[in-house]
Amino acid sequence: MIHRIALLLLLVLLPAFPTARLRAQSTEESSVHLLPLAVLGNGWDTGITVVNTGSQALKIARLVLYGADGSSRTLSCSGCLIPARGRFSRLLSEFVKDAANGTLEITIAGAGARQALCYQGLYSGDARQFDVLAAKDLSTQSVMDLETAKQVAAASVHTAAVGLAAAMKALPTTQERISLIRTFIDPIRFNPDRLGYFYVYDYNCISIAHATQKDLVGQDLSNYQDTKGKYVIRELALAARNGGGYVEFYWVKPGATGEYRKLGYVEPIPETPYFIGSGVYLPE
Numbered sequence: 001m002i003h004r005i006a007l008l009l010l011l012v013l014l015p016a017f018p019t020a021r022l023r024a025q026s027t028e029e030s031s032v033h034l035l036p037l038a039v040l041g042n043g044w045d046t047g048i049t050v051v052n053t054g055s056q057a058l059k060i061a062r063l064v065l066y067g068a069d070g071s072s073r074t075l076s077c078s079g080c081l082i083p084a085r086g087r088f089s090r091l092l093s094e095f096v097k098d099a100a101n102g103t104l105e106i107t108i109a110g111a112g113a114r115q116a117l118c119y120q121g122l123y124s125g126d127a128r129q130f131d132v133l134a135a136k137d138l139s140t141q142s143v144m145d146l147e148t149a150k151q152v153a154a155a156s157v158h159t160a161a162v163g164l165a166a167a168m169k170a171l172p173t174t175q176e177r178i179s180l181i182r183t184f185i186d187p188i189r190f191n192p193d194r195l196g197y198f199y200v201y202d203y204n205c206i207s208i209a210h211a212t213q214k215d216l217v218g219q220d221l222s223n224y225q226d227t228k229g230k231y232v233i234r235e236l237a238l239a240a241r242n243g244g245g246y247v248e249f250y251w252v253k254p255g256a257t258g259e260y261r262k263l264g265y266v267e268p269i270p271e272t273p274y275f276i277g278s279g280v281y282l283p284e
Contacts, residue, residue, distance in 0.1 A: 030061060030109040031116060047091040048104065052082040054112030060088060062107035082108075082116070150246065150280070153196075153265040157244075157278050160185070160198060165270040181274070182209040182217075195254060200269070200276045203241065205233040208274055212254050226250035227259045240266045240275030253281055 052058050063077040075092075082088040092104070108116045164184060168177045185198035188211065197211035205222035221233040232249045239245035244267035250259035264279035 030107060031113045032105060032107050047089060048106070049087055049089040050082055050106060050108060050116055051087045052085060052112070052116055054116075055084050056111050057084055058082045058108050058110035058113050058116060060106065061109040062105065064105045065092075066103045066105065150263065150265065153246075153263070153278050153280055154244075154267075156196065157198075157265050157267050157276055160278075161267045161269045161276050164276065165272060168269075168272060177272070178208055185209050185211050185276075187211075195281055196278055197254075198276055198278050200274050201233060201237065202273050203237050203275070205237055213252070236264060236266045236277055237275065240268050240277075244268065248282075251279075 050058075050060070059082065060077045060080040063075040065073045065075060067073075077088075077090065080088055164181060167180060167184075171177045171180060181200050185200065186209075189195075189197055199210045200208040201221070202208055205220060205224075207216040207219050207221055210216045222231070224231065224233055226232050227250045230249050232247070232251070235247045235249070239247050245265070247264050247266070249262055249264060251262045251264075252258075253260045253262075261282040262279050263282055264277050266275050266277035268275045
């Protein structure tokens with residue numbers, strides 16, 4: 001049962017994290033987003049939102065759904081405008097209900113198109129249950145795009161927290177819930193540099209799950225200090241207790257030696273004694 005629930009959550013979350021990608025065309029100011037779509041059915045509607053973060057209007061130049069069987073279908077959104085600092089949204093359930101594991105290609109044209117953001121939203125009735133930022137290339141970070149990096153971390157953590165909370169309600173024991181958390185976060189990596197991952201602690205600073213540092217699981221890290229003397233997990237727990245927030249600290253980077261400056265974001269997993277976090281490594 002745990003694995004079935006984890007698989008359901010992965011179908012919801014993975015479209016937003018490791019596989020969505022952005023590539024810029026050199027001949028014009030435009031971008032192409034390839035967004036794999038999760039289709040749940042059973043009362044759920046799937047949709048997309050494109051957010052224009054710039055000061056000039058953009059337009060949807062092309063919207064094509066590719067089925068897992070190799071079929072394709074062009075959707076009638078050509079020329080739809082996205083106002084400056086505005087958004088374009090569309091429900092897609094009528095198109096993708098028979099195309100599970102399909103991919104949506106979104107071509108956006110106009111000055112600043114490469115800074116556009118894509119969401120996949122999953123909806124049940126009128127309540128938005130999941131709203132995930134995707135397809136923003138953070139591989140070359142700078143002070144100018146730090147705000148975007150923060151949005152990606154916050155969106156991914158919020159989505160995971162809401163999804164895990166809903167799934168854990170069906171599990172009667174603490175051990176089953178912890179097993180679900182570990183099964184769920186373990187394979188997920190996001191951002192083009194693959195350095196986005198999840199970690200989960202309880203409010204006593206005990207490591208419940210960590211996607212990249214399994215040796216930490218089960219340890220009390222309340223007295224852990226980074227290279228600058230900050231009690232990292234205490235500060236993360238405090239931010240989560242206050243409803244969620246950002247904490248800057250130093251942490252080990254996967255594939256590297258030593259600690260690197262990182263901006264973490266955490267949120268409580270609702271109705272549980274745990275909080276979940278992720279973050280982005282910052283330029284030195």
